Amino acid sequence: MRWAALWLAFCAVSRATVPVAAVRYPSPIELAITPDGLRLYVLCEGTDEVVAYDLPSGAVCRRIAVGRVPKGMMLTPDAKRLYVANSWSDNVSEIDTASLEVVRTLPAGFEPNAVVTDRAQRFLYVANRISNDVSVVDLATGLESKRLLAGRGASYLALSPDGSRVYCTHIYPKITTFRATPESEITVIDAARQMVADRYGLRNAAGVFHIAVSADGRLGMAAEMRPKNLIPLAHVEHGWVIGNSISLFGDDVGGVVQIPIDELDRYYTPPFDIVLTPDKSTAYVSTTGSDSVTVIDVRRLLAFVKTLSPAERSGVANDLSASANYVAARIPVGQGPKGMALAPDGKRLYVANRTGDTISIVETASRRVTGELSLGAPAANEQRRGERLFYKAAFAFHGHFGCANCHIEGTFDGLSWDLEPDGFGKDYVDNRLLEDIADTAPFKWNGSNPNLETECGPRTEKYFYRSESYDGWQLEDLVSFIKSMPLRPNRYRSAELTPAQERGKAIFERTRRKDGKPIPALNQCAVCHSGAHYTDQKLHDVGTGKPTDRSPLIDVPQLTNIALTAPYLHDGSARTLEEIWTVFNPNDTHGVTNDLQKDELNDLIEYLKTL
Amino acid sequence: MRKVIAFLLALAPAAFTADMPCFRWENFTTANGLPDNHVFNVAVDGKRVWAATENGLGLYENGTWKVYRPEDGLVHRAVLWVAPDKRTGDVWIATMGGLSRFSAGRFDTYTQLTSGLANDVVYGVAVLGDYVWVATAAGGSRFNTRTGQWSLYNERNTPMYEIWTYAVTATPSKVYYAVWGGGVLEYDVKTDHWKDYNDPDGETEIVLYKDQGLIHEITTSVSYVEKDKVLWVATYFGASRYDGRNWKNFLDKDSGLPSNFLNQVKAVDGNHAWFSTDKGLAYYDGENWAVYRPALDTHRPEMLVRDAAGKVTRTETETAPAHNYILGVDFDGDDIWVATAKGLSHGIRVK
Numbered sequence: 015m016r017w018a019a020l021w022l023a024f025c026a027v028s029r030a031t032v033p034v035a036a037v038r039y040p041s042p043i044e045l046a047i048t049p050d051g052l053r054l055y056v057l058c059e060g061t062d063e064v065v066a067y068d069l070p071s072g073a074v075c076r077r078i079a080v081g082r083v084p085k086g087m088m089l090t091p092d093a094k095r096l097y098v099a100n101s102w103s104d105n106v107s108e109i110d111t112a113s114l115e116v117v118r119t120l121p122a123g124f125e126p127n128a129v130v131t132d133r134a135q136r137f138l139y140v141a142n143r144i145s146n147d148v149s150v151v152d153l154a155t156g157l158e159s160k161r162l163l164a165g166r167g168a169s170y171l172a173l174s175p176d177g178s179r180v181y182c183t184h185i186y187p188k189i190t191t192f193r194a195t196p197e198s199e200i201t202v203i204d205a206a207r208q209m210v211a212d213r214y215g216l217r218n219a220a221g222v223f224h225i226a227v228s229a230d231g232r233l234g235m236a237a238e239m240r241p242k243n244l245i246p247l248a249h250v251e252h253g254w255v256i257g258n259s260i261s262l263f264g265d266d267v268g269g270v271v272q273i274p275i276d277e278l279d280r281y282y283t284p285p286f287d288i289v290l291t292p293d294k295s296t297a298y299v300s301t302t303g304s305d306s307v308t309v310i311d312v313r314r315l316l317a318f319v320k321t322l323s324p325a326e327r328s329g330v331a332n333d334l335s336a337s338a339n340y341v342a343a344r345i346p347v348g349q350g351p352k353g354m355a356l357a358p359d360g361k362r363l364y365v366a367n368r369t370g371d372t373i374s375i376v377e378t379a380s381r382r383v384t385g386e387l388s389l390g391a392p393a394a395n396e397q398r399r400g401e402r403l404f405y406k407a408a409f410a411f412h413g414h415f416g417c418a419n420c421h422i423e424g425t426f427d428g429l430s431w432d433l434e435p436d437g438f439g440k441d442y443v444d445n446r447l448l449e450d451i452a453d454t455a456p457f458k459w460n461g462s463n464p465n466l467e468t469e470c471g472p473r474t475e476k477y478f479y480r481s482e483s484y485d486g487w488q489l490e491d492l493v494s495f496i497k498s499m500p501l502r503p504n505r506y507r508s509a510e511l512t513p514a515q516e517r518g519k520a521i522f523e524r525t526r527r528k529d530g531k532p533i534p535a536l537n538q539c540a541v542c543h544s545g546a547h548y549t550d551q552k553l554h555d556v557g558t559g560k561p562t563d564r565s566p567l568i569d570v571p572q573l574t575n576i577a578l579t580a581p582y583l584h585d586g587s588a589r590t591l592e593e594i595w596t597v598f599n600p601n602d603t604h605g606v607t608n609d610l611q612k613d614e615l616n617d618l619i620e621y622l623k624t625l
Numbered sequence: 626m627r628k629v630i631a632f633l634l635a636l637a638p639a640a641f642t643a644d645m646p647c648f649r650w651e652n653f654t655t656a657n658g659l660p661d662n663h664v665f666n667v668a669v670d671g672k673r674v675w676a677a678t679e680n681g682l683g684l685y686e687n688g689t690w691k692v693y694r695p696e697d698g699l700v701h702r703a704v705l706w707v708a709p710d711k712r713t714g715d716v717w718i719a720t721m722g723g724l725s726r727f728s729a730g731r732f733d734t735y736t737q738l739t740s741g742l743a744n745d746v747v748y749g750v751a752v753l754g755d756y757v758w759v760a761t762a763a764g765g766s767r768f769n770t771r772t773g774q775w776s777l778y779n780e781r782n783t784p785m786y787e788i789w790t791y792a793v794t795a796t797p798s799k800v801y802y803a804v805w806g807g808g809v810l811e812y813d814v815k816t817d818h819w820k821d822y823n824d825p826d827g828e829t830e831i832v833l834y835k836d837q838g839l840i841h842e843i844t845t846s847v848s849y850v851e852k853d854k855v856l857w858v859a860t861y862f863g864a865s866r867y868d869g870r871n872w873k874n875f876l877d878k879d880s881g882l883p884s885n886f887l888n889q890v891k892a893v894d895g896n897h898a899w900f901s902t903d904k905g906l907a908y909y910d911g912e913n914w915a916v917y918r919p920a921l922d923t924h925r926p927e928m929l930v931r932d933a934a935g936k937v938t939r940t941e942t943e944t945a946p947a948h949n950y951i952l953g954v955d956f957d958g959d960d961i962w963v964a965t966a967k968g969l970s971h972g973i974r975v976k
Contacts, residue, residue, distance in 0.1 A: 123771065145771060145772075147771075159712075160712045160713055161713075161755070161770065161771060162713055163713070163715060163726070163728045163731075163733075163770075199731075201729075202729070207714070209713060209714035209729075210713070210714060210715075210728055210729040211729060212729055212730065213728075213729050213730055213731050505772075506772070514774070514776070577773075589739060590739050590740060592738065592739055592740055592741065593738060593739055596737070596738040596739075597738055611781075612737065612741070612743055612744075612763070612777060613743070613777035613779065613781070613782075615741075616741040616775050616776075616777060619741065620774060
């Protein structure tokens with residue numbers, strides 16, 4: 015009996031301490047197929063490589079090492095060059111498809127996520143997720159010629175078939191006034207002048223992903239999530255809280271029309287990639303959390319849109335029954351479907367299953383999976399199992415959403431939410447970055463969850479999913495994954511601090527005011543924001559509470575990569591780091607800052623951005 | 626017939642003006658779409674013309690005006706300066722309530738509360754590559770559009786003893802601030818060093834040492850010609866030209882300037898410049914001067930020419946800028962656009 019108890023204890027410890035961090039999974043995220051249909055390129059963000067498949071044989075031709083965490087890929091129309099956006103290396107790999115070698119590394123901004131060239135291949139456009147812009151790289155010189163202002167979280171690009179326009183979408187909404195309706199945009203770049211020509215507003219859109227344009231250039235489609243973050247999330251069973259939609263634009267529809275792909279009692283989320291057939295008859299939409307591909311009959315869709323009155327056009331995205339007019343099928347595929355590629359003859363659709371580490375081969379005529387390409391991934395460990403759960407929407411009521419819907423790719427969604435059933439307008443909370451949170455308990459802004467198991471288990475089940483959630487083993491896997499989330503590179507920190515950052519560090523660590531008077535310990539930045547993650551893991555009243563809060567006590571947040579996570583404060587009321595002090599610290603209760611000159615406050619912020 | 630007479634009248638000054646440029650002036654006011662008649666500045670941006678007015682930003686394109694005000698996203702209605710970024714097509718807008726960036730229909734706002742901007746009273750802005758240089762009532766600011774970093778320049782980190790920066794101009798080698806009451810501040814891009822230029826007479830309004838330095842501390846505008854390495858400065862008490870070694874100052878009593886009260890200087894090159902004064906628009910070609918304005922007494926259009934010998938010739942013209950109080954100019958090929966206190970003028974070159 016005693017031995018049995020020891021064995022059980024050993025097993026429990028073993029499960030929790032398996033050295034899994036070194037295991038890397040391919041995590042295929044984007045696909046490209048050659049015009050002759052003979053070769054498929056698979057971009058693997060987990061193993062930092064492009065895997066080239068010979069499709070007739072199904073064999074791997076070559077594994078081409080690229081930069082860190084590649085996110086976007088583009089095959090030129092002549093199939094001679096492959097460009098890969100390396101999101102953690104802040105550069106682009108140029109691959110010669112004849113030799114299957116990287117022949118050049120090109121510059122980009124902070125966290126490049128997508129690439130596209132113009133038709134003449136004179137300029138390369140790179141969507142930079144963190145710097146919120148689009149790099150224009152002169153391919154003759156290999157130099158970045160300029161940056162164009164995009165929206166927040168610039169992530170996906172598409173070139174119009176006539177080559178005149180480059181479209182850019184964004185995974186985060188604009189930073190607007192507090193509790194305003196979310197809004198995103200499609201940035202339209204004039205490819206002849208390399209300048210932004212227009213911006214299509216996407217009302218109530220937060221996370222916008224891939225964009226596709228029909229071969230005749232008359233129809234654009236962008237995959238997006240439309241959140242209802244202004245009402246309590248606890249109303250999930252009363253109607254959708256995150257709608258999954260397509261924004262249509264172009265001459266076929268006139269203006270922008272948002273249409274739902276969900277059904278009244280089943281959600282298909284989040285829509286990621288869109289592939290339009292050359293004859294514009296069909297659109298395929300991968301839905302990552304639902305492990306499926308939604309098939310849209312485009313002709314029926316356009317006919318349906320034409321029947322809508324102006325008022326109906328603006329509201330049809332909220333009518334989930336509308337999808338019955340144009341959704342033709344849902345095709346179950348592998349786990350975590352992301353990027354897709356259609357064979358030139360249109361007979362097969364390839365789907366990258368990111369967390370499944372496979373490529374599903376869908377026969378388009380029968381709309382079913384007929385084969386699979388393996389990427390040779392190792393067996394899933396607990397973190398990988400947890401990652402699959404993180405992206406899966408099946409646990410929520412009606413398959414509504416998963417963790418990754420709000421924590422987009424492990425980050426945040428830039429929204430302020432009204433989460434719990436405490437009535438309208440109580441305890442608004444800003445969504446927080448999940449990276450680097452393993453040792454930052456307690457959790458929630460009011461610190462009421464002592465550990466991630468509570469946060470992700472009963473709390474999520476009760477307040478978010480409104481449905482039976484994870485079992486014990488699954489919860490352990492999920493928490494293991496969240497704790498293992500890698501921390502992306504800080505773009506503002508070099509080997510040495512700049513003079514401004516040094517000055518800011520001195521302000522962050524100061525113990526006396528400029529007049530020499532001591533600053534009380536709990537009013538010093540470095541006391542509450544202390545330790546490896548810049549949090550003392552306690553609750554404090556720093557005077558930022560609002561009448562809508564039930565308690566003024568706030569869990570001290572970690573400051574890791576704080577530059578990325580606007581808006582700020584527990585409720586998201588500060589749009590910028592500056593506003594934390596210029597607007598919300600009138601009495602020096604959130605650190606002593608009112609004796610600082612403006613340039614000193616700037617220095618403090620420059621230092622905070624390095625943490 | 627009237628058109629022929631008008632054309633002949635427009636050409637009439639030619640007989641008296643040597644090679645000085647002549648214009649036919651078309652004037653815009655609120656009556657034909659300008660947002661406000663008080664125009665602080667004008668910027669030509671390809672086929673677009675931007676008017677910075679007291680009550681909104683005007684965009685003239687394809688023969689019509691479009692007006693932007695706070696309800697459209699502009700940070701403040703009183704627009705003092707407009708700086709197009711010719712690389713990106715964006716436009717930076719200095720206002721009495723902060724800085725706006727206009728990009729393909731979208732306004733982004735920078736204020737002292739929401740960003741690192743030094744002060745909300747923004748007099749001038751200039752764009753150079755990825756940097757935006759800003760002149761505010763509390764010193765200079767530089768915004769790095771790639772990293773979002775703001776750097777502030779004031780009495781603590783530059784030789785600036787007065788922080789009221791009134792205008793800024795940026796070139797690849799030098800950035801100059803006109804500091805109202807503090808002379809001129811120079812930033813060397815390569816060395817990252819600041820240097821100031823001041824009136825050797827101090828803050829007095831007496832010119833004791835003409836041509837030995839900047840004409841006055843109350844500077845309103847700077848214009849640097851990089852290819853000639855010549856700096857032009859406008860003050861409320863005359864103008865200065867500095868070639869890196871020698872200063873040359875201009876006063877109304879010994880030059881063709883119609884007034885010592887200057888709102889702006891804009892150089893064509895090291896020897897040619899346009900001066901915006903309270904008594905008309907002046908042009909200097911290195912020897913001769915020309916002044917374009919409604920006459921101060923009769924308000925009839927006139928052109929004055931002062932030759933190298935100091936002889937002044939007055940000619941009645943068919944048209945003139947909208948008012949003699951000139952605040953700024955910009956070039957449009959051979960044409961010129963002029964901001965005045967009573968409207969915006971388009972000078973169409975006829976000779």
